[in-house]
Amino acid sequence: MRRCCLLFAAAHTVGFAHCGTFTGRIQTAAADPTMDPGYASQLLAACPAGVDPNVALEIDPVTPHAFDNQYFINLQKGMGLLTSDQVLYADARSRPTVDAWAANSSDFEAAFVAAMTSLGRVGVKTDPALGNIRRDCAVLNS
Ligand SMILES: *[C@@H]1O[C@H](CO)[C@@H](O)[C@H](O)[C@H]1NC(C)=O
Numbered sequence: 001m002r003r004c005c006l007l008f009a010a011a012h013t014v015g016f017a018h019c020g021t022f023t024g025r026i027q028t029a030a031a032d033p034t035m036d037p038g039y040a041s042q043l044l045a046a047c048p049a050g051v052d053p054n055v056a057l058e059i060d061p062v063t064p065h066a067f068d069n070q071y072f073i074n075l076q077k078g079m080g081l082l083t084s085d086q087v088l089y090a091d092a093r094s095r096p097t098v099d100a101w102a103a104n105s106s107d108f109e110a111a112f113v114a115a116m117t118s119l120g121r122v123g124v125k126t127d128p129a130l131g132n133i134r135r136d137c138a139v140l141n142s
Contacts, residue, residue: 015058015059015060016056016058016059017056017057017059017082018053018054018055019046019047019051019053019056019057020053021082022043022047022081022082022083023047023049023051025083026043026044026047027047027049032083032086034078034090035078035079035080035086036077036078036079039061039077039079042061043057043081057081059071059081059085060074061074061079061081062074062079068105069101069102069104069105069108069109071085072099072101072108073102075088075089075102076089076099076102
């Protein structure tokens, strides 16, 4: 279960996030203490108060265009962009996997391939009588 969440978060190795999704961690007086202070200053410079909400930053600031294990190394350094990223390292249940994948990129890549292969075998529901087929992935149809 945890390993699965980690694998989906790993897609963040090549993603973007809008400033508004993480400014709470950097612009408040009680900035997130789990975040690397240098990284927090960098983010604050890129996303100051009142920034255009369309501005987005790369989630992996080190190797933003490579699909690699840098995302996990960043988490070890307190450089997870979103709270939902950094918590994977803060939580004792997922930290060992973050450490393992930070140490061994092949291990991470093998786990990712296996997960995507399994996901490809999940049957797609096409009959509305069998349940709620969402028009918007984030919410149940009303
Ligand atoms: C890294 O992971 C791969 C794939 O799981 C494994 O075959 C290899 O032995 C690991 N390397 C080290 C140094 O642990």
